[in-house]
Every structure is written in structure tokens, then in C-alpha cells.
Amino acid sequence: MTEMTPAEVTAQAEPVANTLSGTYGGVTQSCTAPRSVLFLYDDPYKTPATAVLTRFLDKDVVLAETRSYHVQNYGAQCSTDDVPPVRSNLGISEQPDLPRTPLDIDTGDEETLNALEEEAWTLEQEIVAALRTFEVTMAGVFAPYITEWNSDGWLGASGDFITGVGSGMSSWWDGEKDFWGSVAGALKSSAAKVGNAVWDRVSNPIDTLQDIAQTHAKAITTGVEVVKALTEFMRGLLSGDVDKLFAALNPLAALRTAEGVIGEFGTLMSDLFAKGSEFLNGLLEVFRRTPVLGLIANSIMRVITLMTPNFWAEILGQGIGFVLPELLMWVISLIVSALLAATGVGAAGAVVIIAGKIASLASKLRKIINANSKVYAFVAFLKTAEPIIAKVGPLGQKLRQSMYIRETKSLEPVKKVIIPTRHWIQKLDDLARQGHGPQRHEGAVTDKQLLDRVLHGLDPMTGSVVDYDKFFKKYGVPYDPIKHGTPPDFGGTTINVPGKGDVPITMSNKIKHISGEHATKFNTPEDYVRAYDGVISHPKFKAFVSGGNTGGAVKGIKMSDIFGPNFQSRIKGYDEFGKPTVFGPNTELVPVFAKDANGTYLLKTMYPNP
Known part of the structure; x- marks a missing residue:
């Protein structure tokens, strides 16, 4: 007994x-x-x-x-x-x-719960500040690889793989799935390329092209498929959408049939979501009330996009395996462990078995990465990321206690x-109906869209130089490139405008999209909605309303007013030279409102402005 x-x-x-x-x-x-x-x-x-x-x-x-x-x-x-x-x-x-x-x-009682919620907010700010430090540290670690890759592309990777770190590599995270097909091929050729440069210490260079390429070909192909599934789960965390997150479990479940630690991971994750009630409580409470899981996923994937082809070539050329799947599985295992640590009062004993299994799996993954890591970058990644993710446990506890x-x-x-678990997405949809803020400045806008906007004047809402709002204002219908044609001549298309008859579509400044010196966004839907909530309770907005304004920008609100001093990991942007935007301590939050016929102030747009 x-x-x-x-x-x-x-x-x-x-x-x-x-x-x-x-x-x-x-x-x-x-x-x-x-x-x-x-x-x-x-x-x-x-x-x-x-x-x-x-x-x-x-x-x-x-x-x-x-x-x-x-x-x-x-x-x-x-x-x-x-x-x-x-x-x-x-x-x-x-x-x-x-x-x-x-x-x-x-x-x-509200007083106790408010105090606990304030403690949770403090922990969230600490995590966000640590993520900023993590990104800056890792940028320094990978800087030599990025510089080398940008300077001469010595790797010789195929042109359809990548033309530079600022464009193609972001596709690892932005979700351009066609990109993955060329990843496997390029990494295989990378291994072969480095193999040609391996020297026999006794005499001459030895040609190991075929040997290395054949050794790693299967591992790379399998690894890329696994990374696809893992990336979908990370993107689910970032989305703030509980339905997308749970849908991302299907690719993870498919890993159950894989060999070794990948199959073990797939089985554990699939069963955990199906049967792990305490884990799900921790996950849902953190997911529905903070953007922390999405911000962690975003920072981790932004660092992974710094792992340029020549970095992987060095790893493969030294006979080291393609350990990116293990790296991502390790991160997800740490997140799971932290959420289990957020178990509710009285239920702590219920998670002992599963916590032990997750800890064992994380240990195995770390050993695989460490055993194969002759490169300092991996060691730095592991040591810097682990304590940040561990903070999710105490945060989850405070959130559950302050429900x-x-x-x-x-x-x-x-x-x-x-x-409710869909508050952020539902509110974001409401803001999208009020104006165009989320469509141009929220996490779903990709790096490529930001760069296209600031460099080429393309509206993320239309994918062209045609401005969605201006077009609608002039012609009374939403712009559709299939129906209306494309600039500059629109194929001679006309639109029947009430009171004006058939009006030809012509390119002019009246429908041209204009971008400023920066194209910026919030990384998560949670923070976009939080920023809006912070604005409408801000003294500057109250003064704006009491002043009888019918519309326009509310000036003088800082990001730090709403998110505290360490807000940088919550936002992202690029400048007119294609470089990442540097957000200083005085970065402003610019909300633009319009007053409707009922006297309600609608949010037309909102964005961070450095």
C-alpha cells in the first residue's frame, strides 16, 4: 500500500x-x-x-x-x-x-487581489527588461557571424535561400513557409562548402564535400521539418489567440512518431495538453492576462534569426549536428516547467510526476546541445535564456492568486x-474596426511589411503604394488589386461613384500611401490593447477630450507612462535606412482619434514613435 x-x-x-x-x-x-x-x-x-x-x-x-x-x-x-x-x-x-x-x-477581497496583481505586474516588467538584455547580449555574440555573412557571403549558399540577414532570415519567424524548402538545401550545401576547407594537418586540404553532405543531409531535412512544427507553436504563443495556440498542437502531436528525444518530446507535449489540467491552468492564466509568453517566444526567435548560414555552416563543418530542433524543444520544455511551477494552492503535489518528466527531458536536451556545442554562442544562449524563462513560474503563481x-x-x-480567454483578440478586432491601427502597427505585421513600408512606401493593408484609407475615401469602396488593377495605370479601370458616375482610377497623392522615418509595431496583441487602455485613462487623453477636440493625435504620452522604463522588447521597427529602430527612454506613444456622430472617440491608429 x-x-x-x-x-x-x-x-x-x-x-x-x-x-x-x-x-x-x-x-x-x-x-x-x-x-x-x-x-x-x-x-x-x-x-x-x-x-x-x-x-x-x-x-x-x-x-x-x-x-x-x-x-x-x-x-x-x-x-x-x-x-x-x-x-x-x-x-x-x-x-x-x-x-x-x-x-x-x-x-x-479586492485589496488583497490588487496587491497580488501589482506584484505580478512588477514580475512582468522584470521579465521584459531581462528579455531586452538577452537580445542585446545575443546580438553581440552573433555579431561576427552577421558581419561576415553581410560582407562577402563566403558561404556560397543558393540565391533563393537568402540575400542578407535583414530580409531572408526574418522569414524563419515571419511565417513565409515556402522559405523552409530552400533552408534544407542551403544548409546541406553549407556543410559541403565548409568541408572543402577542412585541412589535413599532415599535408594537404582534403575534399570532404560528399562525406559531410551525406552525413548531415537526412538530419538537416528531418530537423527543418521539426523546426516548422516547433516554430508554429512559438508563433501560437506570440499570437495571443488561444485558438491558434491550441491548433499549433497538431504539428507537435505529429512528432510522436519520430525517433529518440524528438518523439519523446512530441508524446509528452501531446499528452500534457490532453491530460495536464494543472499545466493548462497555469498556461491559460498567464496567456489570457499577460503577453509574457509571446514576448519570450518573440525574443527567442529573434535571436535564432541571428544564426546566419555561415554560423550553421561552422556547426555542421565541425561535424556537429543540426541542433536547432533541440534548442527549441529545450526552450518549450523550460516554459512548460515554469507553468507547472505556477500550480494553484493545495494542488502542488499533483504535478510532481509530470514536472519530473519535463525536467528530465529538458536535461537530456541540454546535454545534447552542450555535448555538440563547440561554439560559445550556444553556451551563452542557454545560460542567458534559462533564468528568464524560470521567472514565468512566480509570475503564474501571482496571476492565479490574483484572479x-x-x-x-x-x-x-x-x-x-x-x-474568458479571448479578451485581447476580441478587443483588437474591435480596434481594427475603428481604424487601421492593428492592421499597420500590431504583431501580425511582418518584418518584411515594415521594411517595405519604410523603404518603398507600401501600405501593409494593400501590399502596394495605394493607401487603403485614402482609396476608400476617394472612391467609396475598399481597394482590391484584382478588381481595380495595380499602379501606376490600374489597367484603365473605372469605379462607379455615387453622384459622379464612372470615375477612372488614377495614381495621385490623393491615394498614395505615405510613411514616416520609421515603420513600427507592437509585438503582441496584448500590449496593443494595453496601450489603448493606458491611453484612454491617461491625463493627456482626458485633457484632449475636455478640450473639445473632434479628432487628431493625443500628444505627450510616453511608452514608459504605460509600460514602465523597460518597454523595448514590447515593440519593434525599422528606419528609412532599413536598420532596426532604436527606441530611447523618451519614445512616445502616438494615438490618433476621431469623434463620431454619437460623440464617441474612435481610435484611428496608434504606434510607437522614437
Whole structure:
């Protein structure tokens, strides 16, 4: 018989005690009844919210306090092993004897929850500051490779692979999937190219072209396919869209059939999402309330885009494997470990098994990378990234502890509370309907679109020099290049404009897109929405409204006013020379509003301005 810990005994006793307490229907209980709350996230899995502090109140008097059930209440573990069918009981907070009158339900007193949320905000700012340091440090580490690659392209990689670090490499992250096909071919030729330069210490250079190319060909082809799946998951974290994140699990599940550590990783991740309720609670709470996971994914992938072809050529030329898949799996494993550390109060024992498996996998991956890493860059990457990702654990704990829910005058015997996970995306869609801010200045805008805008005057909304808003204002319809033709002559197309008849489309400044000295964006939808929320509560905006303005830019708001001094990893941009924008401490946030007929101020656009 397995001996249980005191915590396990207490956890398993709670639902039994609640069930057996009282004699329902007795004379002495005519004014009381069992009451319960079911907490569910609205993610695709309808995940139960476990270990949620729950208070039942009557006129601000706390009648009972408990927590929603978690797997350890039923002797189960948050494991990838099969667990008892207890999921239908998870997320329930219940009390056997409470008044039948309307009761309020909440998750704690506001003062305590606000203090915890402030602590979470402080941790988030620390993570963002550390990510900035990480990016700057890694840029220095990879600078010699980037300089060499840009100066003479000594590698001799095929032209369809890349023409420079500022364009092609960003495609690793921006999602141009056709780019991957040439990656494998170029890396194979890279290995061969370096092989030609390997010297026999005794006499002459030896030609190892065929040997190296053949040795690495299968590994590179397989590795690139794995990287595609891993990158989709990282992009899901960045998207802020819970549906996209869960959809990205399908490519990860496909890795289950791979050999070795890749197959082990695929199996663990697939099962973890299917059965790991405590992990999912940590993931969803961090994902729905902060952009931290997306910012970590963004910084990691931005650093990986610094790994130019000549860097990988050196790795492959020394007989080292293509370890980018292992690198990404290691990062994701650390994120999972951190989220498990955010387990709710009372449920900590439920994650021991799965936490051990994840830790073991992360250790294996690190050994693979370290064993094959004769290049300082890998060592620096591992040492710098690990402590940053570990901070997600304490952040997740504070977020779970500060969850605020309040339901008033509830009469239902079982109150179902749905916890939203799509706030950022829904609000971003609303802002996109108000104007063009997200379409030109939010994370979905790629590096290529930013560069095309600032260098060539192309509107991200149309992909051409035609400005979407100006075209609509002049012709009364959205611009469609298939229907309306393309500049400069638009194929002689005409548009029937009410009151004006058939009007020929002509290229002029009235429909030409104009870009400033910088093209900038927010990296995540969460921060775009947060910036908007910060603006409308800012004294500058209130003065703008009280001043009777009907529209225009609200001036004098700094990024630091809303995000604190370390905001740089939240935004990105390029200048008119194609160089990354340097955002100083006085970087401004420029919101532009227009007042509609109902007196509502609509956000026309918003962007960071260095």
C-alpha cells in the first residue's frame, strides 16, 4: 500500500466531507441547501479552473470559503499517465449548508487581489527588461557571424535561400513557409562548402564535400521539418489567440512518431495538453492576462534569426549536428516547467510526476546541445535564456492568486462561471474596426511589411503604394488589386461613384500611401490593447477630450507612462535606412482619434514613435 502524505490525505478528504456533511431534507435544514460553483475557461478544451479560492457572501459577510477541486482531491496526478475519470469534478467549489437566499460569490477581497496583481505586474516588467538584455547580449555574440555573412557571403549558399540577414532570415519567424524548402538545401550545401576547407594537418586540404553532405543531409531535412512544427507553436504563443495556440498542437502531436528525444518530446507535449489540467491552468492564466509568453517566444526567435548560414555552416563543418530542433524543444520544455511551477494552492503535489518528466527531458536536451556545442554562442544562449524563462513560474503563481471574479445575488444551486480567454483578440478586432491601427502597427505585421513600408512606401493593408484609407475615401469602396488593377495605370479601370458616375482610377497623392522615418509595431496583441487602455485613462487623453477636440493625435504620452522604463522588447521597427529602430527612454506613444456622430472617440491608429 502506498503511504500518502498529509497533504494528499487532506485533499482527498475534502470532497468526501462535503458530500457527507448534513442531512439534506431534514427538518432542521429547511432554510439551507448545498451550493456550488463550477469554474471553466472558455478555451477549446473547456478546461476546469482548479484550486480557485471561492467565497460565499451574504451582504459582504463571508459565510464560507473554499477552493475549487483539483486532481489531487481525487488521488490523481497532473501526469501524462492515464488518470481516474475525475475531470467532471474538477473546477467545482462546493459547500453543503448555505442559505437558500441570493448570495454573492467572489475569489477574494479586492485589496488583497490588487496587491497580488501589482506584484505580478512588477514580475512582468522584470521579465521584459531581462528579455531586452538577452537580445542585446545575443546580438553581440552573433555579431561576427552577421558581419561576415553581410560582407562577402563566403558561404556560397543558393540565391533563393537568402540575400542578407535583414530580409531572408526574418522569414524563419515571419511565417513565409515556402522559405523552409530552400533552408534544407542551403544548409546541406553549407556543410559541403565548409568541408572543402577542412585541412589535413599532415599535408594537404582534403575534399570532404560528399562525406559531410551525406552525413548531415537526412538530419538537416528531418530537423527543418521539426523546426516548422516547433516554430508554429512559438508563433501560437506570440499570437495571443488561444485558438491558434491550441491548433499549433497538431504539428507537435505529429512528432510522436519520430525517433529518440524528438518523439519523446512530441508524446509528452501531446499528452500534457490532453491530460495536464494543472499545466493548462497555469498556461491559460498567464496567456489570457499577460503577453509574457509571446514576448519570450518573440525574443527567442529573434535571436535564432541571428544564426546566419555561415554560423550553421561552422556547426555542421565541425561535424556537429543540426541542433536547432533541440534548442527549441529545450526552450518549450523550460516554459512548460515554469507553468507547472505556477500550480494553484493545495494542488502542488499533483504535478510532481509530470514536472519530473519535463525536467528530465529538458536535461537530456541540454546535454545534447552542450555535448555538440563547440561554439560559445550556444553556451551563452542557454545560460542567458534559462533564468528568464524560470521567472514565468512566480509570475503564474501571482496571476492565479490574483484572479478576480465576482458574481452577485446568485440563486442557482450550481453556478457556472466562464472565464474568458479571448479578451485581447476580441478587443483588437474591435480596434481594427475603428481604424487601421492593428492592421499597420500590431504583431501580425511582418518584418518584411515594415521594411517595405519604410523603404518603398507600401501600405501593409494593400501590399502596394495605394493607401487603403485614402482609396476608400476617394472612391467609396475598399481597394482590391484584382478588381481595380495595380499602379501606376490600374489597367484603365473605372469605379462607379455615387453622384459622379464612372470615375477612372488614377495614381495621385490623393491615394498614395505615405510613411514616416520609421515603420513600427507592437509585438503582441496584448500590449496593443494595453496601450489603448493606458491611453484612454491617461491625463493627456482626458485633457484632449475636455478640450473639445473632434479628432487628431493625443500628444505627450510616453511608452514608459504605460509600460514602465523597460518597454523595448514590447515593440519593434525599422528606419528609412532599413536598420532596426532604436527606441530611447523618451519614445512616445502616438494615438490618433476621431469623434463620431454619437460623440464617441474612435481610435484611428496608434504606434510607437522614437
